[in-house]
Amino acid sequence: MQKTLRIAHLYPDVLNLYADRGNVQTLLRRCEWRGLRAHVTCVRRNDELRLKDYHLVLIGGGSDREQALVAEELRRHRWEFKAAVEDGLPVLAICGGYQLLGEFYQLPDGTKVAGMELLDLVTTAGRPRLIGNIAIESPEVGTVVGFENHGGRTVHRHAPLGAVLSGHGNNGRDGQEGVRYKNVIGTYIHGPLLPKNPRLADFVLGLAAAYAGLAVEFRPLDDEIEWAAHRAFLTRHVGIKASS
Numbered sequence: 001m002q003k004t005l006r007i008a009h010l011y012p013d014v015l016n017l018y019a020d021r022g023n024v025q026t027l028l029r030r031c032e033w034r035g036l037r038a039h040v041t042c043v044r045r046n047d048e049l050r051l052k053d054y055h056l057v058l059i060g061g062g063s064d065r066e067q068a069l070v071a072e073e074l075r076r077h078r079w080e081f082k083a084a085v086e087d088g089l090p091v092l093a094i095c096g097g098y099q100l101l102g103e104f105y106q107l108p109d110g111t112k113v114a115g116m117e118l119l120d121l122v123t124t125a126g127r128p129r130l131i132g133n134i135a136i137e138s139p140e141v142g143t144v145v146g147f148e149n150h151g152g153r154t155v156h157r158h159a160p161l162g163a164v165l166s167g168h169g170n171n172g173r174d175g176q177e178g179v180r181y182k183n184v185i186g187t188y189i190h191g192p193l194l195p196k197n198p199r200l201a202d203f204v205l206g207l208a209a210a211y212a213g214l215a216v217e218f219r220p221l222d223d224e225i226e227w228a229a230h231r232a233f234l235t236r237h238v239g240i241k242a243s244s
Contacts, residue, residue, distance in 0.1 A: 018190035020060030056208035059097030090183040090207040098186035121156035134167025146189035
């Protein structure tokens with residue numbers, strides 16, 4: 001019997017400010033197109049969280065209040081999370097979820113909210129908000145496009161997800177966006193991140209499949225519509241001529 005890829009979507013009841021459910025649906029559909037069975041469990045606040053049950057964890061973003069509430073919940077699991085990440089658990093953390101991977105993130109009033117301390121990463125408050133369309137070049141998945149909207153300035157000691165081609169990135173200063181550590185991906189690019197970046201979606205699925213021990217051939221899909229959206233965004237909204 002074929003093994004099922006098990007995905008945990010953490011706290012969609014409070015961390016779904018940027019419609020991260022669309023990213024989950026993209027993962028499911030690309031699995032379906034390849035005949036790969038996948039199942040998503042929505043883990044809500046106060047639900048039991050057993051990370052060993054999953055092959056991929058997705059954390060979205062929320063408001064400052066919601067993130068602070070979730071931070072308390074996640075810190076209860078931080079040692080289990082730390083061990084799982086070191087063991088190779090794939091994690092996709094977007095915007096607020098990305099901030100929660102670090103030591104702390106700072107609210108606009110100066111309050112520091114403790115994160116999970118999975119990565120050597122901190123986020124301080126800043127003005128103005130860093131808002132707008134963004135494109136980055138990732139050494140692993142090529143060009144990634146999307147939208148960023150964050151007041152936090154993040155710095156870390158790990159590899160970035162990519163170099164900023166247009167936009168602000170982690171802090172508006174160092175030309176880097178996101179983070180890569182083991183099988184963890186963090187990014188400020190939210191909204192339809194995976195629908196507009198099919199190569200990134202398949203990369204995430206590839207990490208999850210390998211972690212699950214699944215021998216999956218990631219054959220090319222008929223996803224020209226997704227690529228057309230990617231190229232159109234890059235050309236019209238970022239002003240960069242698409243190469244493919």
